[in-house]
Amino acid sequence: MLTNNTKDSRWYLLQCKPRQDERAQINLLRQNYVIFRPQLINERLIRGKPHKTLESLFPGYLFIQLSYDDNWAPLRSTRGVCRVVHFNHGPATVADHIIEHLRARCREPLELQATEELKPGETLQIIRGPLSTLEGIFLSRLGAERVMILLQFLNREQQVRIPLSDLERQRS
Template structure:
C-alpha cells in the first residue's frame, strides 16, 4: 500500500456499500468498508452478524489515474463527502488503524502479513532512500502499514523520525 496517495470518503446509497466496493474494485480502485461482528438474537437464536462501522460510508484511495467523475458515477455511490466543493481527504493512518481493527478475516490476514514483514522493536535498520539516506537507525514501531518510526542519532541526540517502509533495509 502506498501512503503517498490520499484516501477520500464516499457517501453511498443506503445499504449499497458492498455493491459500490465491488464496482470500484472492478475499476481497479482500492476501497475499504469497515465492519465489525456482533451477536444478535434473530428468530430466537443467537447469531453472529457483520455490521458496518459507518453505515453508508466507504473509504477510497485515489491515484493519479483515478477519475473523480468515474468514482462518483459508480453504482452504489452517491458522492464524495465534501467541505464546500472540496472532497474530504482522510489521513492514511486513520484508515490503516481502522483496517487493523476490522473484523473481516481477509483484511485481518492481509494487515498481519504486512506487519510481519517489518523488523522487530530494537532491530537495527539502514535507511536506503529519502532525506535520511545512508543513516543507521533503530526500529521503534509501525506507523500504520506504510511508515515506521525510527530512532536516529542526529547532532549527538537521539531523535525519532517517521519514514516510508520502502526506504528501509533490514
C-alpha cells in the same frame, strides 16, 4: 484488498446509497479502485437465537484511495455510490494513520474483555470517556463490543450504550 503505493495518493470518504455499501464496494473493486470498508462482527437475536453477522462500522460510507491525477469521473456513475463527501469546497481527506488504526481494529479477533461472561446486575466501573468517574449496572450485551448499562445520573436512572473496552469489573 489492493494497495496503492503512490506518494500523492490520499484516502477520501464516499457516501453510498442507502443499504448499498456492499454493492458500491464490489463495483469499485471491479474498476480497480483501492477501497476500504471497515466491518465488525455483530451478534443479533434472530427468531430467539444468537446469530453473528458482518456489518459496516460506518453504514452508508466507505473509504477510497485516489491521487489528484486519477480519473474521478466514473465514481459518479458507479452503482451504489452516491457522492464524494466534501468539506470546505473540496473532497474530505482522511489521514493515513486513521485508516491504519481502523484496519488494525477490524482485523483483531473479537474476544471477551474478561474470561468470565458478564452477568446482569453486575456492577461495572467506566474507565474511559466523559463518564469515566461513574459506575453502572450491567444490563445486556449489544453485539461483540458494546453493552447496555444502567447509570444513576442527574437524579434519574439512564440506560446507556457503551463500548465494552471502556468498562472494567468493579474492584473489591
